[in-house]
Amino acid sequence: MKRLSISERLGLVSYRNQARTDAKAHIEVDTDICNSTCPHQCTTYVCPAKCYTLDEAGELHFQFEDCIECGTCMYACDQGAVKWSYPDPETGRGVNWNFG
Amino acid sequence: MEEKFDCIIVGGGIAGLSAAMILARADARFLLIERGEFCGAKNVSGGVLWGSDLNELVPDFGDSPEGFERFINHRRLTFMDDQSAFSLDFKSAHFEQTPYSGVTVLRSKFDAWLAGKVEAQIEQGTHSESSFLATDILVQEVIQESGRVVGIRAGGEDFFADCVILAEGVNNLLTRQIGIEPAYVPADHVAVGVKEVIEFDKSVLEDRFQLNGRSGLTNEFVGFCSDGVEGGGFLYTNEKSLSVGLVLGMKDLREKKKAPQDILNQFKEHPAVRDMLTGGKVVEYSAHVVSTGDIDAVPERLYDDGVLIAGEAAHLLLNAGKAIQGMDYAMRSGILAAEAVLAAREVSDFSGAQLSGYQKALENSYVLTDMHNFHDAVKLLHDPMMFGAVPNVLCDFGRQFFTIRSEPGQKSRHMMTAAVKRHSSYWDLIKLGAKAARAL
Structure with a gap:
């Protein structure tokens, strides 16, 4: 079997409100904490949807659009940087599993 | 303001739907709120539903198998290093009799099916116009008055009930809101599951895994599959697909600096696994946090004035090495929570003291009995030597x-x-x- 990249994998996910450009974020990340005092920046590797990335300068960035609502970052982050909630069915993103 | 409900259930997963079925049978007036577009839309599991509780909710479910994927008559536990796989394999006709003691499910389909059964039950009662399964609605908060739970707020509206059952799943924000669990749940209380559903031509699947009619195989893995991280792998046969994935300890994953999707790739490329996946097509990639099944993670009290916590919201799950039991625990706890609500309704007392009967019933059932009895086995599985x-x-x-x-x-x-x-x-x-x- 061909090895799948994360974008190929996420390409198989049905997201809600995909057409909405103004979707409301359901997770807020205080990246100032990630980029100053956090000793591990673990979300950049533990998040199964790779919503947390490091740029060339080593700065952490977060985007919620690819989030599959698994909850991982809420537990993995022990620095108080992640404020996690469920996406609003109407105005948010989030998933619609076809198989689950 | 509408007349209040006997009960509001938050979450239309297995725990919530099981509670709803019991309430509908007793002709109680209830509201179940699910944030997904339909019941099952937000749920992910491995997933095998073990035990025979489903037969209690949907008698003879095995005769009309549109809800589940396959019944399990073949079990395999595989120890692996980078090249080899050493398996313990057990197959028996004993498992072919109904009620089945394990069925594979895909939650998007299974939960929707179970919801249909609950709706049919509601139709038969006197509250067919006033009990609801309401989907696509997010519950924002639990409403409390002088310390007791009286209802919920959803979509800007308030709904009131004698009792609320929180069956919101492992990411239990409302359970935390009312203080039954602390606001921050540490990484060592959970794991993360990642999974792919891989589709096959049905006859290829049947030939490859020696499936007969609706029979199925479950295969769990320990060792190389988790790349040194606490946890293990699984491969389950569905009707026309495989569920292939890993469960990885969150704290260990963080400390070992590993990415779950990379470990999944490596697991799929192990020679023994690779040959089982040949020719398949990945149709979904999913992930979800899962409780570790350690009783130390279960909140001390699963009730309070006007509220009960069921399913994984209460961290009810057991993995003592022989099976990952989460969905049967959700089912049984949902049933027991509903029975506690009905008992409370008999005496018109929804205080914590009355509802504590729920916790006693859990202690007397396999749910908390096994979580206590197999606590050492759960700890043993976390020993680095085991993987x-x-x-x-x-x-x-x-x-x-x-x-x-x-x-x-x-x-x-x-x-x-x-x-x-x-x-x-x-x-x-x-x-x-x-x-x-x-x-x-």
Whole structure:
């Protein structure tokens, strides 16, 4: 079997409100904490949807659009940087599993 | 303001729907709120529903198998190193009788099916116009008055009930809001599951896994599959697909700096797994946090004035090495929560003191009994030797034992000694064996 990249994998996910450009974020990340005092920046590797990335300068960035609502970052982050909630069915993103 | 409900259930997963079925049978007036577009839309599991509780909710479900994927008559536990797989394999016609004691499910389909059964039950009662399964609505908060739960707020509206059952799943924000669990749940209380659903031509699947009609195989893996991280792998047969994935300890994953999707790739490329996946097409990639099944993670009290916590919101789950039991625990706790609500309704008392009967019922059922009894086994599985030295020793021994060279062979005990020396020590294995003897 061909090895799948994360974008190929996420390409198989049905997201809600995909057409909405103004979707409301359901997770807020205080990246100032990630980029100053956090000793591990673990979300950049533990998040199964790779919503947390490091740029060339080593700065952490977060985007919620690819989030599959698994909850991982809420537990993995022990620095108080992640404020996690469920996406609003109407105005948010989030998933619609076809198989689950 | 509408007349209040007997009960509001938050979450239309297995725990919530099971509670709803019991309430509908008793002709109670209730509201179940699910944030997904339909019940099952937000749910992910491995997933095998173990045990026979489903038969209690949907008698003879096995005769009309549109809800589940396959019944399990074939179990396999595989220890693996980077090249080898050493399996314990058990198949029996004993498992072919209904009610089945394990069925594979895909939650998006299964939960929607179960919701249909609940709706049919509501239709038969006197509240067919006033009990609801309401989907696509997010519950924002639990409403409390002088310390007791009286209802919920959803979509800017308030809904009131004598009692609320929180069956919101492992990411239990409302359970935390009312203080039954602390606001921050540490990483060592959970794991993360990642999974792919891989589709096959049905006849290929049946031939490859020796499936007969609706029979199915479950295969769990320990060792190489988790790349040194606490946890293991699984492969389950669905009707026309496989569910293939990993469950990885969150704290260990963080400390070992590993990405779950990379470990999943590596697991799929193991020679023994690769050959089972050939020709398949990945149709979904999913992930979800899952409780570790350690009773230390279960909140002390699963009730309070006007509220009960059911399913994984209460961290009810057991993985003591023989199966990952989460959905049956959700089902039973949902049933018991609904029964506690009905008992409270009899005496018009929804205080915590009355609802504590729920916790007692859980203690008396397999749910908390097994979580207590197998606590040592759960801890044993978290021992690094279980996903390191043990599978390595077994695979090393297997490779020697099954190798036939055209030269004089060694006795098995010499092969075992050599294998143990390469990966561990007898002393470490004896210590582990002593722990295992106590645990099992």
